[in-house]
Amino acid sequence: xxxxxxxxxxxxxxxxxxxxxxxxxxxxxxxxxxxxxxxxxxxxxxxxxxxxxxxxxxxxxxxxxxxxxxxxxxxxxxxxxxxxxxxxxxxxxxxxxxxxxxxxxxxxxxxxxxxxxxxxxxxxxxxxxxxxxxxxxxxxxxxxxxxxxxxxxxxxxxxxxxxxxxxxxxxxxxxxxxxxxxxxxxxxxxxxxxxxx
Amino acid sequence: xxxxxxxxxxxxxxxxxxxxxxxxxxxxxxxxxxxxxxxxxxxxxxxxxxxxxxxxxxxxxxxxxxxxxxxxxxxxxxxxxxxxxxxxxxxxxxxxxxxxxxxxxxxxxxxxxxxxxxxxxxxxxxxxxxxxxxxxxxxxxxxxxxxxxxxxxxxxxxxxxxxxxxxxxxxxxxxxxxxxxxxxxxxxxxxxxxxxxxxxxxxxxxxxxxxxxxxxxxxxxxxxxxxxxxxxxxxxxxxxxxxxxxxxxxxxxxxxxxxxxxxxxxxxxxxxxxxxxxxxxxxxxxxxxxxxxxxxxxxxxxxxxxxxxxxxxxxxxxxxxxxxxxxxxxxxxxxxxxxxxxxxxxxxx
Numbered sequence: 001x002x003x004x005x006x007x008x009x010x011x012x013x014x015x016x017x018x019x020x021x022x023x024x025x026x027x028x029x030x031x032x033x034x035x036x037x038x039x040x041x042x043x044x045x046x047x048x049x050x051x052x053x054x055x056x057x058x059x060x061x062x063x064x065x066x067x068x069x070x071x072x073x074x075x076x077x078x079x080x081x082x083x084x085x086x087x088x089x090x091x092x093x094x095x096x097x098x099x100x101x102x103x104x105x106x107x108x109x110x111x112x113x114x115x116x117x118x119x120x121x122x123x124x125x126x127x128x129x130x131x132x133x134x135x136x137x138x139x140x141x142x143x144x145x146x147x148x149x150x151x152x153x154x155x156x157x158x159x160x161x162x163x164x165x166x167x168x169x170x171x172x173x174x175x176x177x178x179x180x181x182x183x184x185x186x187x188x189x190x191x192x193x194x195x196x197x
Numbered sequence: 198x199x200x201x202x203x204x205x206x207x208x209x210x211x212x213x214x215x216x217x218x219x220x221x222x223x224x225x226x227x228x229x230x231x232x233x234x235x236x237x238x239x240x241x242x243x244x245x246x247x248x249x250x251x252x253x254x255x256x257x258x259x260x261x262x263x264x265x266x267x268x269x270x271x272x273x274x275x276x277x278x279x280x281x282x283x284x285x286x287x288x289x290x291x292x293x294x295x296x297x298x299x300x301x302x303x304x305x306x307x308x309x310x311x312x313x314x315x316x317x318x319x320x321x322x323x324x325x326x327x328x329x330x331x332x333x334x335x336x337x338x339x340x341x342x343x344x345x346x347x348x349x350x351x352x353x354x355x356x357x358x359x360x361x362x363x364x365x366x367x368x369x370x371x372x373x374x375x376x377x378x379x380x381x382x383x384x385x386x387x388x389x390x391x392x393x394x395x396x397x398x399x400x401x402x403x404x405x406x407x408x409x410x411x412x413x414x415x416x417x418x419x420x421x422x423x424x425x426x427x428x429x430x431x432x433x434x435x436x437x438x439x440x441x442x443x444x445x446x447x448x449x450x451x452x453x454x455x456x457x458x459x460x461x462x463x464x465x466x467x468x469x470x471x472x473x474x475x476x477x478x479x480x481x482x483x484x485x486x487x488x489x490x491x492x493x494x495x496x497x498x499x500x501x502x503x504x505x506x507x508x509x510x511x512x513x514x515x516x517x518x519x520x521x522x523x524x525x526x527x528x529x530x531x532x533x534x535x536x537x538x539x540x541x542x543x544x545x546x
Contacts, residue, residue, distance in 0.1 A: 151238035153307040175309040179300075 021139045022121035023166040027098040027173055032089040033060035039088070039127075043134045043193035052134070052193055054086070062086040064099055088127070092178035097136075099123040121165060124177070126187055135190035143185045153180075219328075224249065244308055247299055251291040255283055255321060256328045264332060280325065287321050288314075352410075355521050371400070377430040392430065395423040407453035410522070414449040414488070414546075418442055418481065421456060425479065428464045437476040438468070444483030449546050451488070452522045456481075458515045459492045459540050466538055467494030486546045493539045519544075 036054075040062070043052040051067040064086035084099035101120045126137035144164060147153045155176045156168040166173060180186050228237055228245045263283065267276035295310030311317045374396050381389040402420040406412065422440060429435040463477045478493045512531075519527045519542075526545040532538075 147307065151240045152305055154233060154240040154244050155307070155309060156233050169313075171313060172309050176307060179307050179309070 020123070020141060020162075021144060021164045021166065022123060023168075023173055024119070024121060025166075025168065025170045025173060026087065026100065026122050027091065027096060027124055027170065027177065028087045028089045029170055030059075032174075033087045034089055035060055036062070036088045038129060039134070042196050044196045045191055045193045050191075050193075051196075052136075057085065060087065062088070063102060064097065084123075091174050092181055094177075094181045095127045095129075096177070097125045097127050099125065126181065128190070132195050134193040134195070136193065137187040137190045140185055140188050143183075215331075219331075220249070220253070223252070223324075240306060240308070243299075243303055243306060247294045247308065248291075250294050250298075251287050252320065252324050254290050255287040256324055258283055258286065259325050260328060260332060264329065268329075283325070284318065284321055288317065291317065351521055355410075355518055371396075373431060374399075374427045377427065381430070392427065395426055399423045399427065403454070410452065411450040412453045414446045414451045414483070417451055417453060417456065418446060421460060421479075424457060424460065428468070432464075432468045432475070434475065439476070439478045439480075441479070442481045442483075444481075446481075446483050449483060449486070449488070451544070451546060452518065455515055455518060456490055456542070458512065459490065459542065462512065462540075463492045463494040463538070466496065488544045488546055490542045491539065492542075493537060496533065496536055496538050 039054050040056060041054060043054070045051070049068065053063075053065040053067065055063045057063050062085070064084040066082045066084075083102040085102045086100075087098045089096055089098070100122050124139065128135040128137070141164070144153075145159070148157065148159060148164065153176070155166060155172055158165045158167060166176075168176065224245060227248060228241060231245050231248065232238075232241045259280070263276055263279040267273075267279055292310055295308055299306065299308045311320075378389060378392055378396065381392055399420060402416065402423075406416060407420075425438060425440050429438050432438060460477075460479055463479070467477050468475050475495050476493075478491070480491045482489045482491075516529065519529060523544055528541075528543045530541040532541075
């Protein structure tokens with residue numbers, strides 16, 4: 001049996017950027033999770049031939065898969081799929097997805113011991129749905145890094161060269177996101193997907 | 198050095214200094230407590246400052262409104278309700294501070310309020326608890342101080358009453374004794390010098406030796422015996438005066454000039470009247486730390502012309518001094534029948 005730990009590289013793939021922000025604690029509590037039937041389906045980013053698939057797992061938890069069509073022929077290669085367990089919620093005036101590595105049994109178990117050394121973290125995406133369009137926003141790493149370096153944010157965190165890990169509790173994280181999300185520089189430009197199924 | 202000590206004491210007594218000191222210490226400890234990283238950054242200073250706004254508000258509402266209005270008046274349940282409401286105010290100020298005020302005063306900073314009620318409530322309880330205890334302990338010290346002052350005043354009053362008692366006893370007794378001595382010397386009685394010595398001893402004791410709060414019981418009894426001997430000179434039947442002491446009196450201490458008032462009353466009421474069968478029986482019994490005095494005399498008519506203002510003053514004086522100096526360690530019973538007057542005084546020495 002192989003337990004595959006999928007590190008959250010979706011954001012890296014979407015933005016082609018090497019720096020991102022993670023959280024040790026989820027952005028949601030079980031009570032915060034919302035049903036999102038409008039988001040269920042497959043979404044395509046036509047320019048990069050990237051796809052996002054969202055399907056219901058259970059208890060308002062969704063399987064969020066990022067796929068890249070390397071062959072550019074509309075068929076997906078399994079090896080290029082990254083899966084997350086996603087929770088959707090509103091924080092303040094904004095809608096967010098909390099993505100957490102989704103484990104499933106497949107392949108060899110040679111990397112099991114290696115992956116035991118990884119601590120799975122949560123990634124946060126701001127989501128805007130307008131009609132048939134799904135906009136995914138990542139946090140602006142440079143902006144957040146600048147604020148942390150200037151000591152303008154008071155939240156428990158750990159800074160590394162290429163990423164920031166927020167270690168605050170869910171309540172503190174929500175409160176921070178609620179405040180910070182209104183900052184016009186808070187997010188990168190969105191990746192825009194269109195629904196195909 | 199003394200001036201320096203008084204200066205420091207004066208400063209410490211200034212409540213404003215204590216308030217500043219308290220909040221300075223609070224700021225110092227909370228700054229370190231709230232500091233996320235090892236070093237204190239500007240955001241930690243701002244957070245600690247803002248956090249104190251709700252704390253300071255709650256503490257002073259408690260100190261200057263809830264405690265004086267409810268706790269000091271022993272309205273405990275109203276005080277508890279007040280504290281519950283105060284927590285609501287405290288929480289409201291806390292949220293307002295971090296959600297609205299911090300954005301207005303410190304734009305560009307992202308400060309998060311405590312949303313965990315349990316944790317926030319702990320701060321509330323600790324600060325309200327500590328400051329309330331400070332105030333209660335201050336009141337307690339003030340109470341101790343006022344009690345001390347009251348005790349000093351009572352002691353002073355007792356001393357004044359003792360002086361008044363001496364002044365009250367002296368004149369009649371002194372003139373009567375001098376009259377008796379005059380009579381003895383006129384008749385060239387042999388015991389005249391001895392009587393003069395007794396009077397001298399009585400006066401010495403009353404003026405010089407009874408100034409202490411407590412004196413040797415032995416000395417007090419010698420004084421009483423001398424007094425009785427002098428009184429006997431003025432009685433027709435000296436045999437009718439009986440004085441007896443039982444028990445071990447060495448080492449016992451007693452408040453001076455308590456018994457003499459009762460004994461003087463016995464001579465005033467009993468031996469000075471016109472009735473027959475005059476008598477005065479005085480008996481002291483000492484057993485361990487218990488002393489009992491029984492003074493019994495015939496119920497006679499007072500021939501002394503006593504000022505109405507001072508009638509009964511001696512006995513009242515005795516009761517008051519017993520109350521002050523022996524509190525619940527004495528019992529005074531007065532039995533006044535048609536033919537006799539008996540006073541029983543029991544004291545735990």
